[in-house]
Amino acid sequence: MINAYELEREPLKGGLNQSYFVRGDFGRIALLRVAHGDRSGSDDIFRSYYDATGFTTTDKGKVVMRSPREQYDFTYSAAIRGLAVLPPLAIEGDRIILPFLEGMQTLADYLGEGNGDPRALLPAIFGDLRNAHKKGFIYGDRASKNILVDKRGFINIDFDLAI
Numbered sequence: 001m002i003n004a005y006e007l008e009r010e011p012l013k014g015g016l017n018q019s020y021f022v023r024g025d026f027g028r029i030a031l032l033r034v035a036h037g038d039r040s041g042s043d044d045i046f047r048s049y050y051d052a053t054g055f056t057t058t059d060k061g062k063v064v065m066r067s068p069r070e071q072y073d074f075t076y077s078a079a080i081r082g083l084a085v086l087p088p089l090a091i092e093g094d095r096i097i098l099p100f101l102e103g104m105q106t107l108a109d110y111l112g113e114g115n116g117d118p119r120a121l122l123p124a125i126f127g128d129l130r131n132a133h134k135k136g137f138i139y140g141d142r143a144s145k146n147i148l149v150d151k152r153g154f155i156n157i158d159f160d161l162a163i
Contacts (some may be wrong), residue, residue, distance in 0.1 A: 016065075016160050019098075026089045026097065033096045035068055035160075064162050066140075068094045071159050078137050084128045086148075086157045101148060101155065108144035116149065125154055138163060 009021040012031070019031040066074065072091040079087035090097040107125075111118055125147060132139060141161035148155050 014158075021100065022097070024097075029100045029102070030089055031098045031100050033068075033098055035094045062163065063140075066160050066162050068096055070162070072096055074137070074159050074162075078132065078135075081135050081137075083132050083135065083137060084125075084153070084155050085159075086155050098157075101150075104148040104150045104155070106145045107147040107149050107154070110149040115151070121149065121154065128154075128156070 012019040017033050019033045022032045072088050075085050075088050078085040088096050140163050146158040
């Protein structure tokens with residue numbers, strides 16, 4: 001059972017999930033990620049996005065939603081295999097506890113503020129992606145909002161889409 005209490009901070013809202021700031025037995029500030037109850041239209045939205053890029057039509061690709069359990073297992077396995085993936089702390093039902101990484105920004109925000117050199121950062125990100133593929137992991141929905149960066153490096157987050 002997840003033993004956590006919500007902190008008085010505005011939740012982080014996403015299209016498929018909402019993340020609440022919590023503190024609990026894990027000893028530090030974390031995010032309690034809860035899937036929105038109704039995801040019925042999500043498949044159509046994502047299929048249309050990937051159709052527009054040609055992925056699902058030309059390449060006969062398939063886009064599916066990972067359950068919270070599948071997300072947890074995927075990120076845990078990828079992290080212990082040395083990939084730049086945020087490892088989860090706990091799971092209960094459709095609720096996942098993730099570490100909160102203070103001071104990190106999305107890739108777009110970080111580079112947009114002139115904090116980093118893309119010529120140094122982007123090869124490392126693509127190197128991790130190649131390494132993931134070699135180890136049998138397909139991250140899925142990769143966008144600048146799903147890569148967090150600070151002066152120490154980067155980490156991939158958000159694995160609710162599988163391709």
